[in-house]
Amino acid sequence: MESVNPETSGAVTPNQEAATSSGGLIRLEGVTKVFYTDEVETHALSGIHLDIKSGEFVSIAGPSGCGKSTLLSLLGLLDSPTDGKYWLNGKEVEDLDMGQRARIRNREVGFVFQSFNLIGDLNVYENVELPLTYRGMPGSERKARVTEALEKVGMAHRMKHYPSQLSGGQQQRVAVARALCGKPSILLADEPTGNLDSKNGEAVMELLHQLHREGATICMVTHDPRYARLADRSIHLFDGRIVDETTSKAEEII
Ligand SMILES: Nc1ncnc2c1ncn2[C@@H]1O[C@H](COP(=O)(O)OP(=O)(O)OP(=O)(O)O)[C@@H](O)[C@H]1O
Ligand SMILES: [Mg+2]
Numbered sequence: 001m002e003s004v005n006p007e008t009s010g011a012v013t014p015n016q017e018a019a020t021s022s023g024g025l026i027r028l029e030g031v032t033k034v035f036y037t038d039e040v041e042t043h044a045l046s047g048i049h050l051d052i053k054s055g056e057f058v059s060i061a062g063p064s065g066c067g068k069s070t071l072l073s074l075l076g077l078l079d080s081p082t083d084g085k086y087w088l089n090g091k092e093v094e095d096l097d098m099g100q101r102a103r104i105r106n107r108e109v110g111f112v113f114q115s116f117n118l119i120g121d122l123n124v125y126e127n128v129e130l131p132l133t134y135r136g137m138p139g140s141e142r143k144a145r146v147t148e149a150l151e152k153v154g155m156a157h158r159m160k161h162y163p164s165q166l167s168g169g170q171q172q173r174v175a176v177a178r179a180l181c182g183k184p185s186i187l188l189a190d191e192p193t194g195n196l197d198s199k200n201g202e203a204v205m206e207l208l209h210q211l212h213r214e215g216a217t218i219c220m221v222t223h224d225p226r227y228a229r230l231a232d233r234s235i236h237l238f239d240g241r242i243v244d245e246t247t248s249k250a251e252e253i254i
Contacts, residue, residue, distance in 0.1 A: 024087070025185055025217055026052040026075060031084030033070050033240075044070040046240040048084070052219060054185070057212040059228040060221045062237035068221040069190055071237070075219060076188045077105045089185060106135055110179030110187045114194035116171040118163040118178075124150065125159040128178045135182070149181035150174075153207055169200025176207055180216075187211070189220040193227065205230060 033045040044067045052058055060068050073079040074086065077093065086093040089108065096104065111117075118127045128149055132142045150156040153173040163171055172192060179187055189208065193201035205227050212218050212230075220231065228234045229248045236244035 024051055025054045025056075025089060026050065026219075027085075027087040028074075028081075029085045031074065031081045031086060033067070033074065033079070034082045044240055045074070045081075048240075048242060050235070050242070052186070052217065054217055055212075055215055056233065057209075057216075057218045057231040058220070059231035059234045060219065060237060061223060061225075061228055061234060066237040067240040068237055070240075072188045072190050072219065072221060075186070076109045076111055077101050106131060107182060108185040110182060110184035112172070112175050112179050112187065112189040112192045114191040116163070116168070116175045116195070118171055118174060120163055122162075123159065124155060124161050124163075124166070124174050127163070127174060128181050131178065131182050145181045145183075146177075149177035152180065152211075153177045167200065168196050169203055172196060172200070172204050173207065176204065176211075180211070186217045186219060189218065191221050191223065193222065193224065201227075 028048050028050040031045060031048040031050075032043070035042040035044055048071065060071065062068055070079070074081055075088075077088075080094075088104065091104075093101070119130070122130065125146055128146045129142050132145060137145070147156060150159060153176050155170060155173050155177060158166065158170065158174075163174070166174065172195075176187075176192075179189075187208075192208065193204055196204060201224075208218060208220065209230050218231075220227075222228050232247060234246050234248060235242055236246075
């Protein structure tokens with residue numbers, strides 16, 4: 001377990017060099033997130049220190065409202081910390097302008113949400129292709145990537161189907177293909193099995209586990225301890241703080 005808490009370890013302040021030389025993909029240092037609404041302050045995250053290495057599978061658990069989705073939003077550059085520092089791939093995120101953030105989000109981060117978030121007017125192929133189109137990738141390369149990703153999740157035979165014509169489990173497999181086809185540095189999954197029955201949930205988890213064995217870095221929110229055990233490391237959040245962290249053996253599967 002490589003997590004470094006500068007408060008307790010006495011580590012020097014990490015910099016870009018340290019983050020990359022340790023194989024670190026993600027480093028959060030003293031990250032807080034406060035939401036301000038109608039004179040109410042919500043402290044969603046407080047003093048988060050977190051390191052994720054390339055190739056790691058990390059799960060995040062904790063009660064509703066403890067900050068899990070907020071943490072994934074920050075990791076995926078959908079939102080910014082109120083305070084603290086975030087290095088992604090050795091780059092300090094705060095220094096990036098809007099264009100750079102959007103570019104990194106498109107290229108380095110793959111998202112999978114509980115509610116699949118596929119576009120209803122686009123078929124399976126087009127849904128998976130969309131992030132690559134935004135990237136300006138040539139058509140022939142897009143086709144190869146989309147086909148490869150759909151084959152990987154076992155959905156190549158449903159390319160022309162629309163999301164409404166698929167089961168929940170199939171939709172989530174397409175969402176995983178969409179997240180994968182850009183070959184991101186990290187896959188962020190927020191309760192990816194939350195809307196699925198146990199059979200489909202297990203299939204999607206087996207898929208994520210397979211991707212991890214092939215080298216993908218994954219950070220996943222899950223309430224299910226069976227799925228959390230698939231991860232190399234499980235982080236427990238409570239009231240916006242990391243209160244527990246355990247490493248687990250990948251052999252004890254499902
Ligand atoms: N955009 C926002 N504006 C104001 N408060 C917010 C916003 N987003 C989240 N919060 C608050 O921040 C806290 C953490 O929310 P978050 O969505 O991260 O919880 P969670 O752990 O993902 O919960 P759940 O398990 O229910 O999905 C909550 O108290 C929530 O009300
Ligand atoms: Mg949530």
